[in-house]
Amino acid sequence: MRETQKAQKAQRNQGVPEVPETVADPDLDPDTARERAVDAALASLDLDAKTRLLAGRDMWSLPALPEIGLAPLVMSDGPVGVRGVRWTADDPSVALPSPTALAATWDPALARRAGRLLAQEARRKGVHVLLAPTVNLHRSPLGGRHFEAHSEDPYLTGALATGYVQGIQDGGVGTTVKHFVANDAETDRFTVDNRVAARPLRELYLAPFEAVVENAHPWGIMTAYNQVNGTTMTEHRYLVQDVLRGEWGFDGVNVSDWMAARTTKAALEGGLDLAMPGPRTVYGPALAAAVRAGEVAESAVDAAVRNVLRLAARVGALDGAPPVVTTPPAPIDGDALAREIAHRGFVLLRNESHVLPLGTGPLPSTDGTTPDGTTTPATPTTPTVALSGAAARDARVLGGGSAQVFPDHVVSPYDGLAAALPAGALTFSLGADPTEELAPAGTGFTLRAVCRDTSGTVLGTGSLPIGQVQWMGADLPAGVTHDTLASVEITGTFTPRESGPHAFGTRGLGGFVLTVDGRVLFDGTQGPGTETDPFEAFFGAPTERGTAELTAGQTVEVSLRHTPAPEFAPPLPAVVFSLVHLPPRRDPDELIAEAAEAARGAGTAVVVVATTERVESEGFDRTGLALPGRQDDLVRAVAAANPRTVVVVNAGSPVEMPWRDEVAAILLTWFPGQEGGAALADVLTGAAEPGGRLPTTWPAALADAPVTEVTPTDGTLDYTEGVFIGYRAWDRAGAVPAYPFGHGLGYTTWSYDSLVATPDSALVRLTNTGTRPGREVVQIYLVPVHDPAERPARWLAGFASVTADAGESVEVTVELPRRAFEIWDEKEGGWTRVDGTYRVVAAHSLDDPRLGATLDL
Numbered sequence: 001m002r003e004t005q006k007a008q009k010a011q012r013n014q015g016v017p018e019v020p021e022t023v024a025d026p027d028l029d030p031d032t033a034r035e036r037a038v039d040a041a042l043a044s045l046d047l048d049a050k051t052r053l054l055a056g057r058d059m060w061s062l063p064a065l066p067e068i069g070l071a072p073l074v075m076s077d078g079p080v081g082v083r084g085v086r087w088t089a090d091d092p093s094v095a096l097p098s099p100t101a102l103a104a105t106w107d108p109a110l111a112r113r114a115g116r117l118l119a120q121e122a123r124r125k126g127v128h129v130l131l132a133p134t135v136n137l138h139r140s141p142l143g144g145r146h147f148e149a150h151s152e153d154p155y156l157t158g159a160l161a162t163g164y165v166q167g168i169q170d171g172g173v174g175t176t177v178k179h180f181v182a183n184d185a186e187t188d189r190f191t192v193d194n195r196v197a198a199r200p201l202r203e204l205y206l207a208p209f210e211a212v213v214e215n216a217h218p219w220g221i222m223t224a225y226n227q228v229n230g231t232t233m234t235e236h237r238y239l240v241q242d243v244l245r246g247e248w249g250f251d252g253v254n255v256s257d258w259m260a261a262r263t264t265k266a267a268l269e270g271g272l273d274l275a276m277p278g279p280r281t282v283y284g285p286a287l288a289a290a291v292r293a294g295e296v297a298e299s300a301v302d303a304a305v306r307n308v309l310r311l312a313a314r315v316g317a318l319d320g321a322p323p324v325v326t327t328p329p330a331p332i333d334g335d336a337l338a339r340e341i342a343h344r345g346f347v348l349l350r351n352e353s354h355v356l357p358l359g360t361g362p363l364p365s366t367d368g369t370t371p372d373g374t375t376t377p378a379t380p381t382t383p384t385v386a387l388s389g390a391a392a393r394d395a396r397v398l399g400g401g402s403a404q405v406f407p408d409h410v411v412s413p414y415d416g417l418a419a420a421l422p423a424g425a426l427t428f429s430l431g432a433d434p435t436e437e438l439a440p441a442g443t444g445f446t447l448r449a450v451c452r453d454t455s456g457t458v459l460g461t462g463s464l465p466i467g468q469v470q471w472m473g474a475d476l477p478a479g480v481t482h483d484t485l486a487s488v489e490i491t492g493t494f495t496p497r498e499s500g501p502h503a504f505g506t507r508g509l510g511g512f513v514l515t516v517d518g519r520v521l522f523d524g525t526q527g528p529g530t531e532t533d534p535f536e537a538f539f540g541a542p543t544e545r546g547t548a549e550l551t552a553g554q555t556v557e558v559s560l561r562h563t564p565a566p567e568f569a570p571p572l573p574a575v576v577f578s579l580v581h582l583p584p585r586r587d588p589d590e591l592i593a594e595a596a597e598a599a600r601g602a603g604t605a606v607v608v609v610a611t612t613e614r615v616e617s618e619g620f621d622r623t624g625l626a627l628p629g630r631q632d633d634l635v636r637a638v639a640a641a642n643p644r645t646v647v648v649v650n651a652g653s654p655v656e657m658p659w660r661d662e663v664a665a666i667l668l669t670w671f672p673g674q675e676g677g678a679a680l681a682d683v684l685t686g687a688a689e690p691g692g693r694l695p696t697t698w699p700a701a702l703a704d705a706p707v708t709e710v711t712p713t714d715g716t717l718d719y720t721e722g723v724f725i726g727y728r729a730w731d732r733a734g735a736v737p738a739y740p741f742g743h744g745l746g747y748t749t750w751s752y753d754s755l756v757a758t759p760d761s762a763l764v765r766l767t768n769t770g771t772r773p774g775r776e777v778v779q780i781y782l783v784p785v786h787d788p789a790e791r792p793a794r795w796l797a798g799f800a801s802v803t804a805d806a807g808e809s810v811e812v813t814v815e816l817p818r819r820a821f822e823i824w825d826e827k828e829g830g831w832t833r834v835d836g837t838y839r840v841v842a843a844h845s846l847d848d849p850r851l852g853a854t855l856d857l
Helices: 002-014 030-043 047-055 099-104 108-124 154-170 198-205 207-216 237-247 264-269 285-292 298-315 334-345 413-420 534-539 588-600 631-641 676-685 726-733
Strands: 075-077 129-131 177-180 193-195 220-223 253-256 347-351 385-388 426-429 445-452 458-464 468-472 487-494 500-508 510-516 519-526 543-550 556-563 574-582 604-610 645-650 665-668 716-718 750-757 761-768 774-784 795-804 809-815 822-825 830-833 837-845 848-856
Touching: 030 298, 047 285, 047 298, 099 108, 099 154, 099 334, 108 129, 108 154, 108 334, 154 198, 154 207, 154 795, 177 207, 177 237, 198 207, 198 822, 253 298, 264 285, 264 298, 285 298, 334 676, 385 413, 385 588, 385 631, 413 426, 413 604, 413 676, 426 588, 487 574, 500 510, 500 519, 500 556, 510 543, 510 574, 519 543, 556 574, 588 604, 588 631, 604 631, 631 645, 645 676, 665 676, 750 837, 750 848, 761 774, 761 795, 761 837, 774 809, 795 809
Parallel strands: 075 129, 177 220, 193 716, 220 253, 385 426, 385 604, 604 645, 645 665
Antiparallel strands: 347 665, 445 458, 445 487, 468 574, 487 556, 500 543, 500 574, 510 519, 510 556, 750 761, 761 809, 774 795, 774 837, 822 830, 837 848
8 A cells, every 4th residue: 555655745846736645535425535634634633744835845845745645735826827847838838818808708607617717737747736816906006017917806806716716626636826915016015014904805806805715715825925014914913813714614725825834833823734945944943933932822723734635635645535536527628718708708898880890890982981981091902911110029828927938938929829810812011010028039049058066067957038047945847956956058040130239138136147149248146126025126127238130040059147146046046047138229210101101001900019028018017108108109190090909008007008099909819829810800800709897997098097106105105095996086076087997898789678677686687789699798887875874886796797799689688796785884884785775777888878777676
């Protein structure tokens, strides 16, 4: 029996987690059998083994305990893909669209399918627990990590996250819903004290966590770096022990965000089970010593270990415990699902004169008059498309930071349209680049990393998809350890696609020698910059070191040798640096003029605008909502040249669009994942409908947004707006955004025919009045008629989607949860239903109500 267990553990360590040999009583139900296996395992462990388990083994895993048949539990970053324990192109990951894109589908069932695909990926990579989803709210549009969250609305966020968690756990893989709680911005995220009153804390920020715990029963929660009302979340006994575990009945693992655990006694008594990453944390030997000194009770250690062992039992990593899932769901085609989520999440913000889908809108007559009576310059009737924008060629498909993975391919907008349109129908102009900052070497580079010891002997090598090395913990090439590693060289070739002076540089901390085409461009040391976030400071800013005059198509050798500097040692074992590059700079006005001229002769002009990793990423908040670079100028120039201009917005969260009334159509694609370009072609050509609705209000300008503050004062950030964030705050301010919450156009039209409302549900009948099949998201809002509770003017109470053929009528029942009629009573410390008269509104979007009914409670 023991040899069989050893063989199983070895196989688990190499790949897909195996279902362990089960010795439990077959007459027991699985939950009871798992709890008995956990009891038996816990009883066999001494104090040192228990505290070692709670400290973690390395960056991504917990230690194996062979004496109880426990395999090492492996965790991995998400939420758009499963990175695995190595951030490398040798083991690529499916890259799904950003969580904002998934939320824009308003489809929990689709989120569940996404979760099942991620579970499939996790099992392939030997991962037991995915560090996702992020259910913090879009409190301010300046939040730098909003692309990784879902929505400004707690109900929508909770519903989507519930489906996501259910899907992952359908596949037998655990989740850690994060970041618990009020981690809604990045500025000073390690230390900020977010002051939130009880009512908004309950009704907004805790609400999506509560919904997921109640409806999906997640196997893990991740506590945040920040403080809430004076107590750091890894020590927050009230929110973790009393609310999360006590009121809500959460029975999973509470893991810290990486390096968030501060102290031993307070963390354990506050309900923190795992302090990651290991092994040097506030647990381990420090916790064992605290128990022996009588500072903490061993029973508290046992409670934390029990939670960890329960997680191991659920995912199939504890011998003798039947895993929750013995047969995973049927395999899912990752490319197909990524493409489906992308176009289902695309939001068509504007579509004047039905310019989309391509080839179906009204073209001007010979006198320049369109069928709707407007006058425009005559345009060719040939189905030609003039595409422009750097992001059309070099797509940004995911956000920066923990959400990054390496897909095995990326379909850019140019790739997608080139494949979908007839030969010769597509032209491309750069037009404007969103950044003039050097970025990790990508297109045209073939690179690998060579690791050497102090004598120059090669210890190991690894492939690099781009010019970025990011090795955390034990994530090193085979044969390499942090103790023996003295230098890393990025080496390979570069074949430029443009002639001229190419800029090269470095990013990271330490010593560098940069060589291009046999010439040393830099030999020196790069130190810290002005970054305040510890992780962002370690990554550093890209720094230009010199230029090389290169010829398109002629291959040259490149090398960047990096020597880590002890004085710049990171807070955990890691090697992170980059070879960065920028192609030849051309006159921006000349580039914009070229794009405008190309657009003038085309049937339709498509401009792709985008944010960059220096705008939306983990580790810092945004300072504004303007598109970077000369992209606004590009849009205006193209729109002036061609009235049939479509702007594709490649951003994870709101941006200002001062030209929005000057263009024919605006399509928001978020960060669309690896199949984004193919999905874009589907939508532009009409092969698929843009199915998205805004999960967050889009302001016309940052100055209009009612809640913007993300910077603490003296370490404190007061949530003075209370329950009024997102559309709730817009209503209170009486302000009008560029595009409201829930907005999104399709390629067909709908009539809302009838509404019947009860305290439990709303029954809506509607008809597809257009000429093609379509999908509609029916949104139900509650409007209190006479409100003594100082609530928002209206709020989302439920939603459901329907599909129908042209001319078809359908009915849908939208459930209205009891909580939709309740508020948190700060005096009584509990939920209270507010009786009275309500308008139940069935709407296409927040500002497009279709039907209303009166409901008395």
